[in-house]
Amino acid sequence: MQLSLTGAPGICPVAPDALQGIARQQTNPARWRGEQWPEFAAAVRAAGIELRESIVSRGIFATDAGGQAYGMSHGVVVARSTDQVAALLKVAQQFSVPVTTRGGGLTTEGESVAFGGVLLDMSGMHCVLNVDAKALTVRTQAGIFWHNLAEELRRHGLDYLSAPLNLTSSVGGTLGVGGIDVNSSKYGCSADQALSLQVVTPTGNIVECSDTENAELFQRVILGYGQFGVITEATLRVRSYTPLRMHYFYYSSLRTAIEDLQLIDRSEAADYTGILTIMDCAVNLLVAFDSAQREATFLAAWQPRLRGFGERGFSLRMLGHYALRPWKLREALCLLRRKGEVFPEFRRPEYVRDGLMHDRTVVFSRAVWKHWGNRQMVIPDLATSAEKFADAVERGSAVCRKYFPAYTLYLVGIRLRPEHAGHYEMSCVPPDAEGWAYGCEFEPIVGDAVYSRDYLQSFKNAIYDIGVDLGTSYYRFGGAMKGYIRRVFGDAVVDRHLAMKRQADPAMILNRDVIF
């Protein structure tokens, strides 16, 4: 007999067979036991590579942003050059020592946690190599954080196309996973801005690849979860920097807001779109523009079609709503408190002037770190086709309500590029999506409450299981989630990729526990 969370007999959501009818795969990677480590360490040092083995050095990387997977490497190497990375991988192949790469460590399922072997800290390769303002491209080392790249680009009046809203994701890590931004409905996922890459293959060869040069490797490395090589340099498309002209629309219905979001995306009526929920009954659709002309066109042609309210109108509406429902006073106070905390962050005078928001990534990222979620990033997600999105979000919301008193959602569209179909196979982009995919992150507001690891994992699994049921994909696929890979894509696709992986990485050393 199994016990449910409440202690009553029933299905336990964290039990091995909780997902009825679908065998659960082993998801916690086994620790590598250290065979031949001394010989490997000696060979690495003989190659002139600094290998750090102290508990202090290794402990820094014991967990990731998710804070649920913990593992200690046997040693840490800070990446300093492509040649050094290549030499390391050659020795690792020789001694069959696992190598786990890490950029900003912003994975949530332990993908960048080393359960033994070498932790390769890519943030050591953080230099911008060349900015071509005429061609609108930048060549950079891949360990650089997007924020540092933005700092360099801004000196040239430029900006990257899109990047995750957290400041400390690395370029290489993002290109290997996807990356979403509030302008992904226009530019696609962050990985789509890569024009070419320098990659060190798992066997230590240094290869330049792009859509026209070593295209197959390029396809496998982009959105490839680090399986087919270490990205050491990247050439990215960039654009001129522009401040944003922001508009906010407020909804009491999530589905209505999603429909309006998709209407704007389909119509290409805005440069930035996204939904951030404050509560289920207070949904914020943000719409923004790079130019006054685009803004004016939107206000004239599209705003009248939207069903959301402005801030004042919505406040009055909510006032009336709660006046008639005094028993919901606590919810109303919660809403007011949340508004009081979050709204000023988006109106700081050093960033917002004359209706323009400057340095939006800083504004959004700082607000996210301060006011969203908690110290552990518990943000399971679903990536779906446009058609399935509203259903997926509503089902996910129901799961959030079941597990937590308060939560927030972050929803964006991701424009798909048909020429990148090869990149998208077995990735966060759902196979049935056409035109746009949509992503939703479900983020509990934990505050000072304490939840067990099992409770949080159970919540995440309940979200992920919606994906299996609806046939969606996920942004966070690896680590503890690798059990979902076969459920979502089926054995044929996964086995084909596994065969490619075995060919490229004979000793299966590179990020070996992430998806296979």
Place this chain on the structure above:
Amino acid sequence: MSDYLADAARCSGCGLCQLVCPAWRQSADVELTPLGRCKALQHGAAPAELATSLASCNLCGACEVVCPERIDLFAMTRALRGALLDAPPENSALVTRQIPPATRAARCMLVADAALRARPDTLARVLALLGGAVVAEDDGADIVAAIASGSPLAPEHIATFVSQFPAGTRIVVADGLLLRQPLPWPGGSEVLGLGAALGALPAVRDCLRTGDLYVIEPCAYHADYERQVVRYDALRIKRRCEINLDLQRIAIPAGVGTLPQAADATAQARWIVQGRQLERIVIESENDRAAFEGLGICPVLHLADVAVKG
């Protein structure tokens, strides 16, 4: 003193401190950052194992401003440095000053650091701009040194230092580190950094122009970040000058105060000017002069000198 283990336990590893840390910018080594120190402490590191990391910190205070967990990283670094000391330094005897008549009448006193004292003409202009301010006899160098080293602040030193200021005085400090530590300033006094004091004067502020790079002294700025970020941003917009702020509106340090420079100040200065078309570099702290003059790209002026040259 900070309970550094309790403080470190609050670090979630977000890495925002890394982005603004000059030691990380130059080394790309997370072990040299507040994040690295917190994580190391979480894994049982003793202060002695962090000695190299602690030595790399220039106490600019940028990390503390961006930390979403609001960890007092400045105090934590001081406490860890203090734990490395073999023994607390000997305290000097308490000396209560007799405030001279000229000082007693002063409405403004300037705590000039060694670099400013070394440039008498600039010092004279600063004093004139501050309305005939008087230079404090004790420049607090021993207190700054104690703050930097993590030594306990000897009450006798502090009493000696603050006793030179009459109550109700405006106290302007050249070394921003003096603003990072709560000191028992005389009642009714207003204490502020030299940049904030001079920059508030129209005679100085209005002489800034397009083509200027204004170099903020980072310690004083980060010590009063929430107010200063708004003030400096308004200055930047109004005077159309460049400022050594990054996209997070954190002051990028070249050097910091009178401390031994752990980070390469010239490399920092080179990063600050990169990609900017500059005609003048305007510094708040004389400690930054050498790094920017070493670049040889344009004249370097102290903020007080801008009012003269226009």
